[in-house]
Every structure is written in C-alpha cells, then in structure tokens.
Amino acid sequence: MDLLDRYLGAVAALLPAAQRDDIVAELRDLVLNRIEEKEATLGRALSKKETEDLLREIGHPLAVAGRYGPQRSLIGPEIYPFYIFGLKVALALAAFVTVIPLLVVMATGELDASRLISRSINDFIPTALILIGAATLIAAAFERGWIKTGDLGKWRVADLPVLPPRKTMFSKTRFEALFELAAVVLFVLWWTGAVTFPIHPTLEGGDGRLSWTLAPVLMSLWWPILGLAVLQAISSLILVIWPGAVRPRAAVEILGAVSGLALAALLWPAQPLIVFSSPDLAYDSLANLQRTVDLTFKAVLIVAVIIAGSKLLIEGWRLIRGPRVWG
C-alpha cells in the first residue's frame, strides 16, 4: 500500500489541518473499495501499475484536495463582469500614465523615436501588470466577502448617466475632444518652436544626408496656420468644459472651416510644399520619396477640403438648431 499512502499523504498535505484526518480516512476507504471492486472483477490482486492507474483516475492530489475547499473560484460569475470592466479601466490608466510622461520627454527631444517605443513598452508592461494584480486581488476580496459591497449593490437606474440614443458619425465625445485638444496643443507648441521635436518647422532642414526645403507659402502662412490650430483648440475646449454650448462651438467650427478652405485654396497651387534633396541618395530613391510626400500632401488637402465642407453644412445646421435635449 506504499502507493496509496504516498497518494493520501500528498492529498493530506494540501488539506486544512482541522479536517485532514477525517477526509483522508474517508478517501482511504473510497480507494480501498475501488481496489477491492476491481480485484473482484479481475479475480486477482492489482499490479502496481494498475493501482497507479486507479489512483490517477481518482484525480491529482491538488484537484482532489481542492474539491474540499470552501471556495472553488477566485472570481465568480457575479463579480466577473465588474472585474473585466475594472481591468479595462486599469489598462487605460496604465496607457495614460505611460504615454503622458513619454510625450513630455518626446517634446523636450530627449529621446528618439526608436528608444521612445521601447521605453513606452518597458514602462507600460510593469504598470499594467501591477494594476491587473491589484484589480484581481480586489475582485477576489469582494468574492470572498472580505470587502463588503455595501451601497455599491444598491444602484438605481435613475443614477445612470443620460446618453444620446446612439453616437452619430458627426458627433464627438468629450473624451475625443480632450484627445483632440491635447494633439492640437502639441501641434501649436511644435509650430511655435516652444518645444523641440526631431523635425522642426523651419524653412530648410536636414541632417546632411537628406535636406528639405519648405515651400515659401508655408512660412508666409505661419500665422493663419497657427490661428486655425488655435480655433480648433478653442472648439475642443468648449466641448470639454461646456458640452451644452452647441451654438458657440458651431460658430467657432464654421470660422475654422472657412479658414481651412481658404488655406487649402492658397496651398494647392503652391505644391510641392516640401522639396527633398540629397547628395547621397540615388535619383530614383529621392524621386520616390518626393512622389510619396507630394501624394500625401495632395490627399491631406483633399480630405481637409471635404472635412471643412462637411463641417460648414453640419455646424451651420447646428448653429440654426441649437442644443438638442436628450432623455
């Protein structure tokens, strides 16, 4: 019975001390009954291998001992949806706290793009893992009742936020507006030279191997481009801090759209907007680069005109209609 003792010893080591002897005695009886039943069927004693197979059939000591535990799952089905929601929030938070310092570092020009990517991954993973671990511990504590749900379980439908029936293609959430505001502010800082990025908005530049020259019209439109960015920032800011101000925001958007159309009309005939030259690159490579950048600018201008035109129509309608009351 050496195998049986070893098996039961392994199970016993995993059981709570108070119930250990009781459960092991019962398991011993169960196994012996199974052995006797099999021996009666075969008409002989079981071999060592057959005994081992039978014990394996009963289950791994970890699984067998685990079935006697009071709790079978770390996070049950009641808590699970809240846990998943918490994980999503934790991951978004990890991304946020990773990206913001990196944007600052990037803005000050202390890191190049490749190091920036590796650093963002290096920063994100441990932060995300710590937050996921914390969320899991909290969910498990709720599951076991160590943390009482209290008033959390007494939610009211009337407390839920009022949302529009569906988000339309032309509507923007406050989060999107906040993101847009951050992007526009970064652009303004770059355009005014307040922060240094790897590529600067100067008339000419390059690293010796590849040089570029901006079309003079771009620098002569320095102030209008800055003005357009400021208008966009104002529009985003209105949506973030005062979402109900539909008409003021529509007015700013219309002003921005008209300015955008005017800018596009001035920039289109002045193409190419950037000219590359290099003493090292082969003519074909340089021509390819020039063609790609020219096409990109063309596409950007066309899309910008379409967006500005659509904005004129949509924001004009919003200016007339005013705020819409949901719910």
Added chain:
Amino acid sequence: MPTETDIFEQLRQELRRGTLILAVLAQLRVERYGYSLRQALASVGVEIDEGALYPMLRRLEGQGLLSSEWREEDKRKKRFYRLSAEGEAVLARLADEWRSINDTLQPLL
C-alpha cells in the same frame, strides 16, 4: 470554437448539477457510506463522480442536512451518512419544487 457536442455536454452538466443533490438526499433516507451510496445511485442510473460526491456529502453535512458517524464494517472504519431532520424537511420541499418544475416544463418539451 466549441462543437455542438461540447456545448451539449456543458449544458447537460449544468442541468444535472442540481438534480444530483436531490438524488443524493433521497438515497440517504437510508444510512449509507460514500462508496455504497455511489453504488446505490449507479444502480438506479445516476452516475456520479467520486470527486464530486465526497465533497458534496461534506458540504451537505456542513449545512446540517446530513448527519454522519464513523463505524467499523468489514474490518474497516467507514463514515456513514444519513438524512437529518432538517434534511428531511429540505428534501420534501425540494421534491415538491422538482415536481412543480417538471409539470411546468413537460408541456413545453
């Protein structure tokens, strides 16, 4: 992607889970030890894995529905289980519930 058989098996397990407790309680109107209980259930067509049966017996005893005592039989110590008075009452209510569910579902199936 789970197959139709996998889905059926999962649903069958869910369906059986509650009914097994009913069957165990019903069989323990007569005193039995774990192994003889499993044989008694198997003889009426209710197969139950020992890994599920023994912890279930302890849980039901912890809830006060079963009582147990260690006794020697066939030169071995065995733990005998039997329905407690509280278990009798709960079984009666569960049996009523079972019949009611059966009556409700039968015309639908």
